[in-house]
Amino acid sequence: MIELKELYKKYGSHIVLNGISLDVKKGSVFGFLGHNGAGKSTTMNILTGLINYDSGIVRINGKDMKSNKNEIMKNVGYLPETPKFYPYMNAYEYLSFIGNLSGYSKKEIRNRSKELLKQVKLESAEKRRIGGYSRGMKQRLGLAVSIFNKPEILFLDEPSSALDPEGRREIIEIIQNLKKQDITVFLSTHILNDVERVCDEVVILNDGEIALQGKLNKIKEDYILPVYDIEFENSIENIKELLLKESWIYNIHEKNKLISVYVKDRDTAKKQLLKLVSRFDNPVTSYSMRKSNLEDIFLRVVNKNE
Amino acid sequence: MNSFKAYLLKEFKEGIRSYKFLIIGVAIIIFAILDPIMLKLLPRILASQSNIALPLDEFIKVSQGAALQNYLKDINQIINIVIIFSLMGILSDEAKEKMLVFPYSKGASKAGIVLGKFTNYAIAISVFLTFGFMINYYYAGVLFPDSFINFRVVLVVVGLSSIYFIFNISLIILLSSVFKKGIWAGMSSIGIIFLLPLLGKILPIKRYLPSYLIDQCNKILALNNITFDYNVLTTILGITIYVIILNVTSIWVMNGKEIA
Numbered sequence: 096m097i098e099l100k101e102l103y104k105k106y107g108s109h110i111v112l113n114g115i116s117l118d119v120k121k122g123s124v125f126g127f128l129g130h131n132g133a134g135k136s137t138t139m140n141i142l143t144g145l146i147n148y149d150s151g152i153v154r155i156n157g158k159d160m161k162s163n164k165n166e167i168m169k170n171v172g173y174l175p176e177t178p179k180f181y182p183y184m185n186a187y188e189y190l191s192f193i194g195n196l197s198g199y200s201k202k203e204i205r206n207r208s209k210e211l212l213k214q215v216k217l218e219s220a221e222k223r224r225i226g227g228y229s230r231g232m233k234q235r236l237g238l239a240v241s242i243f244n245k246p247e248i249l250f251l252d253e254p255s256s257a258l259d260p261e262g263r264r265e266i267i268e269i270i271q272n273l274k275k276q277d278i279t280v281f282l283s284t285h286i287l288n289d290v291e292r293v294c295d296e297v298v299i300l301n302d303g304e305i306a307l308q309g310k311l312n313k314i315k316e317d318y319i320l321p322v323y324d325i326e327f328e329n330s331i332e333n334i335k336e337l338l339l340k341e342s343w344i345y346n347i348h349e350k351n352k353l354i355s356v357y358v359k360d361r362d363t364a365k366k367q368l369l370k371l372v373s374r375f376d377n378p379v380t381s382y383s384m385r386k387s388n389l390e391d392i393f394l395r396v397v398n399k400n401e
Numbered sequence: 402m403n404s405f406k407a408y409l410l411k412e413f414k415e416g417i418r419s420y421k422f423l424i425i426g427v428a429i430i431i432f433a434i435l436d437p438i439m440l441k442l443l444p445r446i447l448a449s450q451s452n453i454a455l456p457l458d459e460f461i462k463v464s465q466g467a468a469l470q471n472y473l474k475d476i477n478q479i480i481n482i483v484i485i486f487s488l489m490g491i492l493s494d495e496a497k498e499k500m501l502v503f504p505y506s507k508g509a510s511k512a513g514i515v516l517g518k519f520t521n522y523a524i525a526i527s528v529f530l531t532f533g534f535m536i537n538y539y540y541a542g543v544l545f546p547d548s549f550i551n552f553r554v555v556l557v558v559v560g561l562s563s564i565y566f567i568f569n570i571s572l573i574i575l576l577s578s579v580f581k582k583g584i585w586a587g588m589s590s591i592g593i594i595f596l597l598p599l600l601g602k603i604l605p606i607k608r609y610l611p612s613y614l615i616d617q618c619n620k621i622l623a624l625n626n627i628t629f630d631y632n633v634l635t636t637i638l639g640i641t642i643y644v645i646i647l648n649v650t651s652i653w654v655m656n657g658k659e660i661a
């Protein structure tokens with residue numbers, strides 16, 4: 096459905112995308128992760144035909160972007176990171192404007208607008224100027240705009256990042272609904288909780304390169320290793336250095352009297368870790384093991400590449 | 402065509418709600434009303450300030466035609482600048498504010514966007530100018546009843562000055578597509594629009610310049626007779642070609658522009 100091969104994009108001498116390749120299957124919800132400045136929005140702007148790229152192949156629905164841009168754009172919906180509207184219009188007028196652009200009849204526009212305003216819960220605000228909308232309302236209106244012409248592929252650039260938990264839940268519910276309608280969703284985000292709830296497949300982008308790519312289930316299986324949280328009675332000094340000397344420990348996060356130990360080998364850790372920490376002249380007040388989540392995987396993959 | 406219609410409607414709404422129509426319309430109409438009144442009062446103001454009683458009314462002989470010429474001059478200067486400053490952000494602001502992301506992502510045609518905007522203001526300004534000249538014609542007639550200008554002359558003036566402004570609008574649109582900031586589009590528009598007539602003084606191309614229409618408006622108002630130095634159709638044909646070139650270039654610029 097979406098195919099990228101060796102995509103390069105630079106601004107001046109700054110290489111933003113350094114040869115990205117990925118493949119998104121029809122009907123899947125694809126999570127596109129990466130911290131700020133990784134190049135997520137740039138990639139999405141390229142995939143939606145809004146900006147040009149320096150080299151590489153971009154194919155949507157089997158069609159090449161360079162030669163079929165207008166045709167591709169008609170089947171694609173895009174919700175940019177910060178959606179912008181003409182502030183003097185109200186929500187209904189803006190949707191009508193989009194309907195007019197797409198060549199819908201008056202009646203179709205009316206029905207579709209009403210339906211969408213209901214879906215994104217903006218019915219009661221439809222006659223108010225968009226200029227006075229809150230961030231969350233704009234995001235919901237943007238979602239309505241992006242799916243107005245029933246696209247086959249929907250690009251959502253951090254749709255829930257600026258929202259409160261309630262607003263985020265609503266957006267996630269809408270995405271789950273879209274998935275049922277067999278719409279392919281390409282979702283960029285740094286909120287990993289959202290990814291775990293809706294995505295089938297993920298790519299982690301780091302500094303313009305792909306750091307990890309695969310099915311979410313598979314990644315979890317492969318990458319999820321236990322994390323040990325250990326709390327000491329006294330403040331921690333050079334414990335981190337000592338522990339990191341062990342080959343089966345690959346990372347340690349410390350905070351006050353608490354350390355989180357990320358291990359590579361669960362069997363060795365089970366046997367060795369407790370012994371190791373009991374040797375320090377610093378009583379352990381708590382010791383627990385948890386499964387690492389996507390966030391840990393993310394941090395691990397991104398840090399490894401640094 | 403869908404994009405053209407959508408943008409024509411959108412620009413019309415924006416013209417009203419962002420007060421652009423109001424500003425341009427009020428400027429055109431206020432000058433239409435105040436100009437003749439000022440001309441009427443001017444000799445009296447001058448007389449009240451000089452000690453010797455000069456027969457100033459004799460020196461400054463104002464007729465309806467002269468009043469219309471004066472209005473034409475204001476339109477060509479102050480109103481021109483008001484229009485330039487109102488429209489200088491017509492494309493640059495949309496690009497800068499990322500307003501085009503949704504329309505572009507829906508596959509909006511750049512030609513539709515540019516032509517929708519152009520058509521809206523071409524019509525709006527022609528309508529305002531028609532009202533302005535009618536009002537001015539009426540007031541000047543009331544205040545200076547000695548000499549009347551033929552109404553057909555005024556109609557020709559309305560037509561020619563509208564065509565002149567249509568050229569200016571397409572020029573402003575092009576510059577607004579090129580520059581990132583509206584103010585530069587505005588400054589360069591002012592530069593080109595006011596320097597272009599000077600070219601006619603150096604080179605023998607006067608009648609191919611848009612400002613030639615304003616010159617001829619002045620002339621026919623002074624003569625109260627529709628006669629031109631050269632066939633004015635040549636100028637109109639030239640302007641039609643310039644407008645097409647300017648609009649096509651704007652569309653081309655918008656096609657290559659990264660708006661996200």
Ligand SMILES: Nc1ncnc2c1ncn2[C@@H]1O[C@H](COP(=O)(O)OP(=O)(O)O)[C@@H](O)[C@H]1O
Nearest residue numbers: 106109111129130131132133134135136137138
């Ligand atoms: N128009 C631009 N001009 C110059 N640099 C840009 C431009 N857009 C983005 N960048 C740079 O490209 C990098 C990636 O940006 P972006 O794609 O927005 O990242 P993300 O969406 O992952 O946060 C950043 O370093 C950013 O500064």
Ligand SMILES: [Mg+2]
Nearest residue numbers: 135136137176
């Ligand atoms: Mg971004």
